[in-house]
Amino acid sequence: MLWYKAWLETRSRFLASLATLTLFSAIFVHHAQGLLRPEWKSDFNRLLFIHQQFLVIMWVLAVVLLGMGGLIPEKSVGTSSFTLALPVSRARLLGVRVGMGVLEAIVLAVVPWLAVFLVVSLARNRISITQVVSYILLLVGGGTVYFAMAVLISSLVAGEYAAPAVAYGIVLLTAMLFDAWLRPFNLWRLVTGDFSINRSTYLISGHLPWLGILASLCLAVALLLACTIVVKKRDL
Amino acid sequence: MTNDNVIVTQALRKFYGTMEAVRGLHLSVGRNRITAFLGRNGAGKSTTIKMLLGMVRPSAGTGTVLGKQITDAEENRELRRRVAYVAEDKPLYGYMTVEQTIRFVRSFYCDWRADIEKRLLQDYELPLHRKVNTLSKGMRTKLSLLLAFARCPELMIVDEPSEGLDPVAIEHLLQALVARSAEGVSVFFSSHRIAEVERVADQVCILEKGRLLVDASMDELRQFYRRIDLVFSSLPPECEFQISGVERIQTSGRQMCVFASSNADAVIQRAHEWNAVSVEVAPVGLREIFLKTVEGN
Amino acid sequence: MFLKLTPTTGQPLYLQLMQQIRHAAETGALKDGDQLPGIRTLAEELLVSPNTVVKAYSELEHEGLLELRHGSGAFVCVKRRTRSLADQMQDARRRIRDLIERLRDDGLLEEEIRRAFEAELLYPAEVVRKR
Numbered sequence: 001m002l003w004y005k006a007w008l009e010t011r012s013r014f015l016a017s018l019a020t021l022t023l024f025s026a027i028f029v030h031h032a033q034g035l036l037r038p039e040w041k042s043d044f045n046r047l048l049f050i051h052q053q054f055l056v057i058m059w060v061l062a063v064v065l066l067g068m069g070g071l072i073p074e075k076s077v078g079t080s081s082f083t084l085a086l087p088v089s090r091a092r093l094l095g096v097r098v099g100m101g102v103l104e105a106i107v108l109a110v111v112p113w114l115a116v117f118l119v120v121s122l123a124r125n126r127i128s129i130t131q132v133v134s135y136i137l138l139l140v141g142g143g144t145v146y147f148a149m150a151v152l153i154s155s156l157v158a159g160e161y162a163a164p165a166v167a168y169g170i171v172l173l174t175a176m177l178f179d180a181w182l183r184p185f186n187l188w189r190l191v192t193g194d195f196s197i198n199r200s201t202y203l204i205s206g207h208l209p210w211l212g213i214l215a216s217l218c219l220a221v222a223l224l225l226a227c228t229i230v231v232k233k234r235d236l
Numbered sequence: 237m238t239n240d241n242v243i244v245t246q247a248l249r250k251f252y253g254t255m256e257a258v259r260g261l262h263l264s265v266g267r268n269r270i271t272a273f274l275g276r277n278g279a280g281k282s283t284t285i286k287m288l289l290g291m292v293r294p295s296a297g298t299g300t301v302l303g304k305q306i307t308d309a310e311e312n313r314e315l316r317r318r319v320a321y322v323a324e325d326k327p328l329y330g331y332m333t334v335e336q337t338i339r340f341v342r343s344f345y346c347d348w349r350a351d352i353e354k355r356l357l358q359d360y361e362l363p364l365h366r367k368v369n370t371l372s373k374g375m376r377t378k379l380s381l382l383l384a385f386a387r388c389p390e391l392m393i394v395d396e397p398s399e400g401l402d403p404v405a406i407e408h409l410l411q412a413l414v415a416r417s418a419e420g421v422s423v424f425f426s427s428h429r430i431a432e433v434e435r436v437a438d439q440v441c442i443l444e445k446g447r448l449l450v451d452a453s454m455d456e457l458r459q460f461y462r463r464i465d466l467v468f469s470s471l472p473p474e475c476e477f478q479i480s481g482v483e484r485i486q487t488s489g490r491q492m493c494v495f496a497s498s499n500a501d502a503v504i505q506r507a508h509e510w511n512a513v514s515v516e517v518a519p520v521g522l523r524e525i526f527l528k529t530v531e532g533n
Numbered sequence: 534m535f536l537k538l539t540p541t542t543g544q545p546l547y548l549q550l551m552q553q554i555r556h557a558a559e560t561g562a563l564k565d566g567d568q569l570p571g572i573r574t575l576a577e578e579l580l581v582s583p584n585t586v587v588k589a590y591s592e593l594e595h596e597g598l599l600e601l602r603h604g605s606g607a608f609v610c611v612k613r614r615t616r617s618l619a620d621q622m623q624d625a626r627r628r629i630r631d632l633i634e635r636l637r638d639d640g641l642l643e644e645e646i647r648r649a650f651e652a653e654l655l656y657p658a659e660v661v662r663k664r
Contacts, residue, residue: 001343008331077330081323084291086344087316089309232309235292270582411577418573418583434540438582455545462543462655500655516648517655519543 002093006100010066014104017062018111025055025112030119044125045202048116049193052135055112056192059139060146063105064167067150070097071236072158080236090231098151098224105147109139134204135193141213142191146171148220152227155234187216242267242391242422243288245299250283250292250446257283259446260297265424265439270417272433273426274526275443281426282324284443285393289321302390317345320384324395324426326377330369334362334379341383353386359408373400385412392416394425398432410436430523440522444530450497454522461525462500466492466507467514477506484532495520495528538579543655546581550589558598558611559619565611569599 032047071093074080083093113132120127150167157163178186189195190212198205243265250258258280265271275281286292288301290312302318304311328337342348357364360378368376377400384392397413398406406429414436417423427433433440440457442450450457460481467490474485477492481499485492490513494503500517507515520528536553538546557563569575572590576583590607593599600608636646 001340004336005329005332005340008329008336077327078325079327079329081286081291081321081325082327082329085289085316085319085321085323086341087313088344089313233293235286269584407580410580414576414580414583415573418576431540435538435580436582438584455547458543458545515652517652519541519655521541 002088002096003100006097009069010100010104013062013065014108017058017065017108021055021058021062021108021112022115024058025051026115026119028054029116030123033120033123033125043202045131048127048131048135049197049202051116052139053192055109056139056143056188059105059108060143060171061168062108063101063143063147064150064171065164066101066104067147067167068154068164070094070151070154071231071234072155073160073163075236076158076160084236091228094151094155094224094228094231098148101147101151102144105144106140109136109143128203131204134196134208137208138191138193138196138204138213142187142216145187145216145220145223148223148227152223152230155227155230187212190216240267241265243299243301243424245284245288246297248284248287248297248299249295250280250287251295257446258287258294261443261446261448263299263441263448263451265422265441267422268417268420269438270413270423270425270436271439271441272437273424273441273443274428274430274433275426276530279443280446281443282395283446285321285395285426288393289316289319318390320387320389320392322380322384322392322394322397324399326373326380326400328368328376328379331367333365333367334371335364337368337379338383338386342386345387347388349386349388353382356382356385360405374402374405377401378405381409381412385416388419389421391422391424394423396427397425398427398429406432430521430526434522442526442529449529450525457522457525458519460496460498460500461520462496462503463518463520463524464494464496464500464503464507465514465516465518466494466512468492468510468512472510476510477503479503479506484528536575536579538581547585547588547592550579550581550585551593554589554593555598556622558609559622561619563609563611565609567609568605569607569609571606 029047029051032050033044036043036047071080071083071090074083084090113136117127117129117132149170150164153167153170154163157166175188178188186194190209193204195209195212196204196207241264243263245261245263248258248261248263249256261280261284263284273281273284283292287294288299288306290306290309294307299306301312301315304315306312306315329340332340338353342353356362356378360375360382362375362379362382363371368379371379377397381394381397384394392413394413397409401409410432413423413425434454437454439453440450441448469490471487471490471492474487474492477485477494479499479502482494482496482503484495486495487493496503504515504517536550538549538553540546542549554563554569563569569590570578572583572586576586579586590599590601594601594607598610600610602608633646637643641649
């Protein structure tokens with residue numbers, strides 16, 4: 001029943017984020033598409049591209065929040081003795097927490113785009129499924145590393161507000177760094193589709209940046225492994 | 237009754253920075269007995285228990301619980317399957333209801349006793365659908381105890397079990413502890429309520445500043461610890477009474493009060509040699525043993 | 534059967550329990566063939582460790598006062614020897630009564646008499662095993 005516990009612990013954060021992201025996506029696209037003429041095909045695709053820009057920001061902020069929790073905050077509250085007395089390994093506790101978080105992160109990417117798909121289809125506009133899937137893949141594939149970072153931070157930094165503050169700080173820092181120096185490796189641009197977009201049609205075309213996504217996922221796994229080591233060694 | 241030990245530690249140490257919380261602890265807790273763990277706050281009881289259960293890593297030393305090494309993560313997980321632990325502040329997840337908490341804990345253990353769960357729910361009058369963070373302290377304690385009692389562990393480690401309970405509930409608790417002990421569960425509990433300990437404990441371990449000062453059976457404590465009040469017409473030097481077994485000597489005027497953990501007859505003999513006017517021997521209760529042992533250190 | 538154990542006297546609880554059971558057998562509160570409560574039941578009732586009850590029962594079995602039948606429980610066997618012990622006890626009580634009367638006449642207070650008895654009983658502090 002560890003999954004149940006993880007669900008109960010992240011439920012309100014998740015549902016609030018889900019509502020916010022979905023409502024934003026639906027309203028934004030609904031409103032914006034009303035401003036477009038049907039013949040402005042490429043503008044319509046550009047609308048989807050712009051939507052992704054906004055969605056990425058909100059999604060990253062949401063998954064960082066979802067990454068908070070775990071044994072260190074439990075120690076401050078006092079329930080770590082209860083959790084750690086259970087016959088489960090710390091690795092398993094972390095694994096379930098991460099698993100639940102990743103599932104929730106995927107839902108947070110899929111549902112808003114689903115809402116967009118519905119809103120667009122209801123307005124009798126055409127929207128290609130492959131585009132939607134591509135955007136979702138970019139978001140989750142490239143962005144999960146931020147979730148992993150948040151999980152690692154929550155195992156290193158104690159404090160209900162300190163941990164998310166540090167995590168958000170890192171998000172901001174990386175965004176600035178990527179913009180300033182690491183342009184070819186800019187994760188933000190990867191996630192928002194900047195690398196894959198055809199500037200004339202504003203369609204995600206060609207190949208997705210699989211190498212970049214793979215690198216990002218590998219980094220996420222590395223961060224989570226580091227987190228496992230930290231949690232295993234800590235006195236709680 | 238088997239003679240082996242459920243908990244054994246060798247030279248267990250724990251440093252927090254420069255502060256030594258546990259210093260070279262050699263603990264052995266026997267199977268099928270009720271062992272009490274006494275000590276002041278900060279003496280190192282909770283730290284020791286946390287080391288036994290794998291929550292805190294010892295700085296040095298080794299230990300086994302139910303034969304499994306406490307420092308090996310995998311073995312420690314195995315032993316936790318057979319140990320029921322109730323922590324001092326009775327931690328529970330505030331966001332779960334009573335029912336959810338029971339279901340949650342039950343899912344981890346195959347030795348769950350549904351009959352005991354049912355009976356305790358009734359006896360303790362726990363409201364199933366209320367969230368834990370809305371319960372009173374006494375209710376939370378009762379729920380924590382239920383979660384430990386509704387199982388068949390080989391060892392129960394309970395920290396301050398009667399905290400927050402009214403006298404009736406304490407009676408029930410002691411009965412439950414005794415009942416489990418009769419069924420073969422080894423009980424290791426720490427408590428500040430000396431009266432409770434005096435009744436039910438078979439063995440008493442007194443911890444002070446991270447060291448074990450006393451490790452004896454209640455029978456031994458009752459049989460051998462004595463307080464000898466002496467009156468002399470002229471007080472002999474104290475060193476004459478520093479015989480083996482004597483723990484503390486207090487003098488006031490022509491009176492001498494000797495606190496001995498054994499060998500009381502030797503003290504009485506010596507008193508007669510020095511022509512004591514009055515010799516009174518009295519047994520020592522556990523409270524006094526605890527206070528004198530801890531103060532003297 | 535009403536038993537009372539005092540945790541604060543200088544005597545191990547199992548010895549107190551043994552004495553009280555013996556006393557009950559002497560005075561006839563427990564007759565030959567009576568069954569004593571099971572270990573768990575008695576431990577719960579008195580709120581003492583089951584090991585205390587186990588020790589008391591097995592020592593009494595060793596003395597011959599109890600018969601422990603596996604699975605059924607502990608049964609009292611009052612033998613002839615114990616019956617004459619009841620007489621001995623009555624005699625002892627009479628003698629102690631006389632002694633206390635005399636000590637009172639000498640001017641000792643009750644508290645002083647009690648302390649004198651306690652002091653003498655506790656020295657030497659070894660348990661004298663009954664044959």
